[in-house]
Amino acid sequence: MNTASSDQFNEYASIYEDMSQWPFRKYIEIPSVFQEIGDVDGLSILDFGCGTGMYARWLKQRGAGQVVGYDLTEGMLNYARRRAEKEDLDISFVSHLGPELIGQFDLVLGVYVLPYATTRPELQAMCADMVRLMRPGGRLLTLPIHPVYDPHPNYYEPYGFRLIAEDPENPYADGERVKLELCKNGEQGGVFAWYWSATSLERALEQAGLRSLKWRELSASAYPDANQAPKELHAYLQRPHSIIIEGVRG
Amino acid sequence: MVVPLRDDARAFCSGVSEKLCELDEHEWDALVSDENFYNSYRWLRALEHALGETDVLTVRGPAGLVAACTLWNGGQSPGLFYLPSFVADIPGPWQQKFLWLGGRRNTHNGVSCIEGRRRFEAQAELGRCASDYARDRGYAGFVMPYMPYSAALKFADAIGGTVILHSAEASLEVxxxxxxxxxxxxxxxxxxxxxxxxxxxxxxxxxxxxxxxxxxxxxxxxxxxxxxxxxxxxxxxxxxxxxxxxxxxxxxxxxxxxxxxxxxxxxxxxxxxxxxxxxxxxxxxxxxxxxxxxxxxxxxxxxxxxxxxxxxxxxxTKLRLSTSALRAKVKRGAKIEPQALVAKCVDGQPICQHSANQHNLRTLRQYQDEFAGHLCRDWELVESNPNLTS
Structure with missing residues (x-):
C-alpha cells in the first residue's frame, strides 16, 4: 500500500471499528478468521494493516504472545494505540517494519490489505513484506477481494457497503479499481480498492515464498448449515465479498 | 484518494457539541496523537468532574468526528494562563475577553484532529467554528496556547491565525x-x-x-x-x-x-x-x-x-517535563522545546504580524542566551517560518 492509498483511511477509524459489529463481519468474517487461525496461545503474531487494532486486541486477549500491529495510516494507529492503552493490552502498533521484526512471527494476519495494492509490483512487494516477517514454517492468513465477488453495485448494500467496479463491463480485470462505499447509516464516505484475480494473488504469494496455499470460503461458523443462519445473511454467504487465503512460509 | 462523493456528503460541518460525556470516548481519542495527552478524552473528562462542564467544539465529516476541542476562559490574573502577560509587546485587544481552546490549565496543547490530507481542512473548519462561537458570545478572539511551535504554525496556517511564541517545555529523550x-x-x-x-x-x-x-x-x-x-x-x-x-x-x-x-x-x-x-x-x-x-x-x-x-x-522513549524550572532541568540533560499560542481576533482587527514576528525573535534570543546548546531544532522554525506580514 502506498502513502496515498493509506491516507484515504485517516478519517475512518471509528467507522472501521464500528464495522466489526456489522453482521457480515460479526457473524461471518470474524468467526471464520478465528476458526482458521485456531489456537493462538503464546504465538507471536503481526497484524499487517491492523487498522484500529481490532484483530490485534482480540488475538492478545485470546492468549497470543507478542502482538504487533502495523499500519501506514496514522489516524488508524492513534485509535489502535489509545484503545489498547485503555484496555491494558501490551501491543506494539508501528508504522514502520524495522529489521528487528524480520522472521519473528508465527502468524501474519493481513485482513483487507491486498486490495489496497494499486499496481502489480505493489501487490508483489506487499506479499514479500508479509512473508518476510514470518519465521520459516510460519503461517499467513490474508483476505483479498473474492475473485468472484458479486459485481452488482448494490448487492452488498444490505450489509452496509457497496463494491462498485470502475468498469462495470469488466469487473474481474486484474488491477481494476473498485470503489468501496460505506452506506450503513447514510452516505459515510468511501475508499478505493483494487481487484486482483486468483491467479495474480497466488503468483504474488508464491513468488514471495509462500507454500501450500489454501483458499477458504467465509462461513457462518456458528451455524452448522448455512441455511440455518439468519435469513438476512444468506445473500452474503452465497457471494461473500472476501475469502481467506492461507499459506506457509517455505 | 477519498472517493469523490457529492461535495455536500464529503464536506465537514461543525458546531458547539453536545456534552463531552455524550461523545464517544474512542472516537475522540482516534484524533489524539501520542503527544497530545492533555487533550485526550479521559483527561478532559477528569477536568469536567473536578471543575465542571465546558462547551465542546466539534467538526464532523461523513464518517464521524474529524476535529474537536474543549473551551475555557483562561486565567483572570497574572500566571500561567493570563493572556496579557504573553503578548505585552504586541498591539491587540488583549485586555478584552478571549476564548481559550484546549483543556483547562493545559501547558501542552495540540489540536485533536484527523491526520492526513484533510487535516488542514478539518482544522480550518474548527477555526471557523471557534470564530463564530467567539463572535456570538462577545469574545474579542480566541487562542490555543502552549502548542509545540511546529504544530502552531500549521494550525495558524489553516485558520488564518497568528503564532506567538510564549513559553517553552523541557523534555528528555530516554x-x-x-x-x-x-x-x-x-x-x-x-x-x-x-x-x-x-x-x-x-x-x-x-x-x-x-x-x-x-x-x-x-x-x-x-x-x-x-x-x-x-x-x-x-x-x-x-x-x-x-x-x-x-x-x-x-x-x-x-x-x-x-x-x-x-x-x-x-x-x-x-x-x-x-x-x-x-x-x-x-x-x-x-x-x-x-x-x-x-x-x-x-x-x-x-x-x-x-x-x-x-x-x-x-x-x-521520552520524558515530558513541563514548563517550569527549565534551568534545573537543562542542567540535568533536558532539551527545551518552543511553545506558541495561536491567536485570532474576530472583530476584523488583525493582529500585527510584524509585531508578532519581532516578539517571536526577541523571545527566541532570550532563550538562546539563557539555554544555549540546550534548544531543540524546532527553535530554528522561529526564524525560518515567520508569520506572513499583512
Missing amino acids: PETGLSGVMARWRKHARVQSKSEIATFRRLGSRVEWAAAVELDDSLAADLITQNRSRYGGVSDHEWMQKILAGQRTAGVSHFVNAAISKRNDDITALTIFYSFGTALHARYFGANYNLDLNDFRYFVLSFYEPLDYAAANGF
Whole structure:
C-alpha cells in the first residue's frame, strides 16, 4: 500500500471499528478468521494493516504472545494505540517494519490489505513484506477481494457497503479499481480498492515464498448449515465479498 | 484518494457539541496523537468532574468526528494562563475577553484532529467554528496556547491565525540504557554532581518506590502537592487538589498514573506523578513534605534520575517535563522545546504580524542566551517560518 492509498483511511477509524459489529463481519468474517487461525496461545503474531487494532486486541486477549500491529495510516494507529492503552493490552502498533521484526512471527494476519495494492509490483512487494516477517514454517492468513465477488453495485448494500467496479463491463480485470462505499447509516464516505484475480494473488504469494496455499470460503461458523443462519445473511454467504487465503512460509 | 462523493456528503460541518460525556470516548481519542495527552478524552473528562462542564467544539465529516476541542476562559490574573502577560509587546485587544481552546490549565496543547490530507481542512473548519462561537458570545478572539511551535504554525496556517511564541517545555529523550545512557552524554562535572545528589538521597535514608494510582492515598498526595505549590506561589488549596485527583479517578485517568514516591522508613516524603501515554511519560505533579528538614534532592531523584531508568525499563522513549524550572532541568540533560499560542481576533482587527514576528525573535534570543546548546531544532522554525506580514 502506498502513502496515498493509506491516507484515504485517516478519517475512518471509528467507522472501521464500528464495522466489526456489522453482521457480515460479526457473524461471518470474524468467526471464520478465528476458526482458521485456531489456537493462538503464546504465538507471536503481526497484524499487517491492523487498522484500529481490532484483530490485534482480540488475538492478545485470546492468549497470543507478542502482538504487533502495523499500519501506514496514522489516524488508524492513534485509535489502535489509545484503545489498547485503555484496555491494558501490551501491543506494539508501528508504522514502520524495522529489521528487528524480520522472521519473528508465527502468524501474519493481513485482513483487507491486498486490495489496497494499486499496481502489480505493489501487490508483489506487499506479499514479500508479509512473508518476510514470518519465521520459516510460519503461517499467513490474508483476505483479498473474492475473485468472484458479486459485481452488482448494490448487492452488498444490505450489509452496509457497496463494491462498485470502475468498469462495470469488466469487473474481474486484474488491477481494476473498485470503489468501496460505506452506506450503513447514510452516505459515510468511501475508499478505493483494487481487484486482483486468483491467479495474480497466488503468483504474488508464491513468488514471495509462500507454500501450500489454501483458499477458504467465509462461513457462518456458528451455524452448522448455512441455511440455518439468519435469513438476512444468506445473500452474503452465497457471494461473500472476501475469502481467506492461507499459506506457509517455505 | 477519498472517493469523490457529492461535495455536500464529503464536506465537514461543525458546531458547539453536545456534552463531552455524550461523545464517544474512542472516537475522540482516534484524533489524539501520542503527544497530545492533555487533550485526550479521559483527561478532559477528569477536568469536567473536578471543575465542571465546558462547551465542546466539534467538526464532523461523513464518517464521524474529524476535529474537536474543549473551551475555557483562561486565567483572570497574572500566571500561567493570563493572556496579557504573553503578548505585552504586541498591539491587540488583549485586555478584552478571549476564548481559550484546549483543556483547562493545559501547558501542552495540540489540536485533536484527523491526520492526513484533510487535516488542514478539518482544522480550518474548527477555526471557523471557534470564530463564530467567539463572535456570538462577545469574545474579542480566541487562542490555543502552549502548542509545540511546529504544530502552531500549521494550525495558524489553516485558520488564518497568528503564532506567538510564549513559553517553552523541557523534555528528555530516554535511551535504552536509561540514566546511565543520559549521563554518558554529560560532562564530567554534571555527572559527578548528579551522582552526588543520588548518593545524598540514599545516605539520608531515602528510597524510591513506584506506585500505581490504586496504591496512592489521594489526600496525602494532595497535601504534598499543595505544600509544593504554596511554596512557589500557588494559591490552590488541598481541597482543590483533592478534587482534581478525585476527578481523575472517576474519569479513569488514574489508569495512566505512575507515581515515583520517596520514602524514609515508612513515611512518604515526596512524590512525582507521571502519566504514561503513547511512548512518553508526562510529569505533571510534584509534592513534598516540607515540614521535614530534608535536603536530599528528592525532586531531582523523583523527577529525573529514577524516571529515566523506569522509562527505559518500560519501553518509554521520552520524558515530558513541563514548563517550569527549565534551568534545573537543562542542567540535568533536558532539551527545551518552543511553545506558541495561536491567536485570532474576530472583530476584523488583525493582529500585527510584524509585531508578532519581532516578539517571536526577541523571545527566541532570550532563550538562546539563557539555554544555549540546550534548544531543540524546532527553535530554528522561529526564524525560518515567520508569520506572513499583512
